[in-house]
Amino acid sequence: MICFNRRSFITLFIIVVVSFSLYFFVTFFSKNAEKSKAETNTNTQSSIESTTFTIHKDNFEGKKSEESYIEIKPAKSLSVGSKKSAIILINFLDKQLDKNMEKKYVDDEFNKIASNYFSENSFDKLTITAKVFGPYNSTINSICDPDTISDLAVKAADKDINYNDYDFIQIILPNLKCDDFGGITTYIKIKTNDGEIGKPVIIIFDQDYVSSKKYLLTDTLHEIGHVLGLGHANGWNCDSRSIDYYNKCRNVEYSDYYSIMGGTGEIAQLSAYSKNLLGWIPDSNVKTVNQSGDYTISPSELKTSGIQLLRIPIPDSDGFYYVENREKIGTDQFLSTDVTKGAPIYIIRSNNHGTKIIDTKPKTKGVDYYSEFYDAVLSEGLVFEDKISGISIRHLKNENGNLTVKILFLPLSATPTPKRFSNLKAYLYEQSSHFYFDYTYGIFGQRFIIDMSVDKDFKKDTELNFNFGNLDYLSPIIYNYPTLWEQYKCGKILYWRVRTDDDKVISEVNKAVVDCTNYKDSREKD
Structure with missing residues (x-):
């Protein structure tokens, strides 16, 4: 049996404290020495x-x-x-x-x-x-x-x-x-x-x-x-036209070959729009065009007090056309003469962090959607015209590195009316299904996706009808709620949801019951 008197206990306590302190300091300095060594030794591996x-x-x-x-x-x-x-x-x-x-x-x-x-x-x-x-x-x-x-x-x-x-x-x-x-x-x-x-x-x-x-x-x-915080530099393809209604065009990922955010493969500079978004080109160098006239644009690669970006509001929408000027400066030395003598035009909606370049020569076809944008810029003497919105952009000249374009606001033949969707029909072939429709107003629009799920009593191929009211072209996501016009002829709806293609839910119902007592599929034979 081992006994401790008071003095022995105090001595043991001091030894333990000192040992722990030594261990702490050795570990601390060892780690920092290891970190310092690792930073100076190029061959360190772990x-x-x-x-x-x-x-x-x-x-x-x-x-x-x-x-x-x-x-x-x-x-x-x-x-x-x-x-x-x-x-x-x-x-x-x-x-x-x-x-x-x-x-x-x-x-x-x-x-x-x-x-x-x-x-x-x-x-x-x-x-x-x-x-x-x-x-x-x-x-x-x-x-x-x-x-x-x-x-x-x-x-x-x-x-x-x-x-x-x-x-x-x-x-x-x-x-x-x-x-x-x-x-x-x-x-x-x-x-x-x-x-x-x-x-x-x-x-x-x-x-x-x-x-x-x-x-x-x-x-x-x-x-x-x-x-x-930047998005991709894409292309906006409308087949044989430079611009058309929303549901006749498509976004082509990475198809802007004049930006590092696209599919360039070169060390291309960012667009003037992106530079302005990041605070590098000041707002004072961005000109919002509200009336017809001639406008001169300085290169986006230079630090200047001149105008480097034109911003043209598209009527009755939250979108804009942007026009910039690119030159063989810095890492943009790879740009072809077609680009430096041309006018890149972009279509961008408010608060969008990506860009979409317009193909101003849509009839010069590439081998696929992506290669069609190799010659996308507006060449000298040519005109880009949006007859839907009443906007015309003509490339006048490019002299001494400065681009001059003529902007015209054209009269519209008629005022467009927001589209009404009535009696939309869809067939559900399984117990859950997804289908969509495109809402279009002018050159913009929104795709709505409808998700449905039903219980095991659901009869396959059941027809479903929806009714959407007049949609506000500015904020269809916020202000307009679709209603179920005619529910299932039979079965229980577990949920139905309407969302946009970027997954913003605008309406959702978790359950709804339809009487199945007297239901009979019209295709069933007696």
């Missing part, structure tokens, strides 16, 4: 673990694309000032980074070229620098789930990075085939050694893209555009 994951499969019409998992609105807090990015390199068991993707290479590419790109586009209002960490060796095979990848990479580099020092994170992976995604922009909230962080995260998936400097940069710059 092992990382991962948990279970779910693969997300999203794509745009079979085209190579990236998916934004959250809506990021243009944030001037990110688009102005000095910003920092942490770049994390990751290896998997079955896939490793190309030998050329060394720390120094990535560091040079970003800090010497990508950083200059944003300084140039923003007229030095935004500077972005980056620090590269890794590569880190994962203990699992390659995966595509962005949430798992983000968690895995952030934890791997946690001992080397204080995430509070950085505005956003970039993760570069080996050559993966992830549903043809080149990159993804997402947002994470995760606990780290420096506390819980919430940061935008860019993931570059496919090394086929980064086999040359140009493709590494275009992918990265495109995704940083999403971090800043």
Whole structure:
């Protein structure tokens, strides 16, 4: 039996306290020394673990694309000032980074070229620098789930990075085939050694893209555009016409080849619209055109006090035409003479973070919808005319880098009337179904999608009728509610919902009962 007197107990207590204190300080300084060492040693590698994951499969019409998992609105807090990015390199068991993707290479590419790109586009209002960490060796095979990848990479580099020092994170992976995604922009909230962080995260998936400097940069710059809040630079295709009613046209993803937010493959500058949205081109350089006349536009690549963007309101709508001027300046040196001597025209609705370029030469067909926009700009002497809205844009000349256009507001032959939908019919072939209709007013409109679900007593091929009243062309989502005109002839409606194509629900009913007692399908034989 061991006994302790009071003095022995005090002595033991002091020994325990001193031991614990020594352990704390050794651990603390060891970690910081490790972090410092890792930052100076370009060959530092670590092992990382991962948990279970779910693969997300999203794509745009079979085209190579990236998916934004959250809506990021243009944030001037990110688009102005000095910003920092942490770049994390990751290896998997079955896939490793190309030998050329060394720390120094990535560091040079970003800090010497990508950083200059944003300084140039923003007229030095935004500077972005980056620090590269890794590569880190994962203990699992390659995966595509962005949430798992983000968690895995952030934890791997946690001992080397204080995430509070950085505005956003970039993760570069080996050559993966992830549903043809080149990159993804997402947002994470995760606990780290420096506390819980919430940061935008860019993931570059496919090394086929980064086999040359140009493709590494275009992918990265495109995704940083999403971090800043920009949408895609798309095309607006109306088949044989430059512009037509909404339901006769289609959005063609990435078809603006004069912007890094499109499918250029070049280090193209952003459009003047995007630069204004981010606060780089001031509002004083944007001219709202309300009367006919000749207007001169300065290049969007130059810092100037002149007009760099024309904004033409489209009558009875929330949309505008925008006209800009592009020249062979800075990273826009690749632009062809057709572009620098032409007038790019965009159609954009209010508060839209993406752009849609108009194909002013719709009869010069490409091999597909995408290639039709190679010659989209309005050439000198030609006229773009929207007879529906009464707007005409003529390219007059391009001299000494300045573009001059003539804007005319034409009289309309008749005032359009908001469309009324009556007795819309749809057949439900299963216990749940989705169908849609397009509401059109002028050159704009809205697609409504109707989701239905019924119980097991539902009779297949039952006809359903809807009645929609006069829709307000400005705010059909807010002010107009569809009503069920004729319910099911038999069965129980578990729910029905009407939503827009961007998933804004405008009407929803969770249950409705229809008498089935005397129901008999007219196609059934006695």
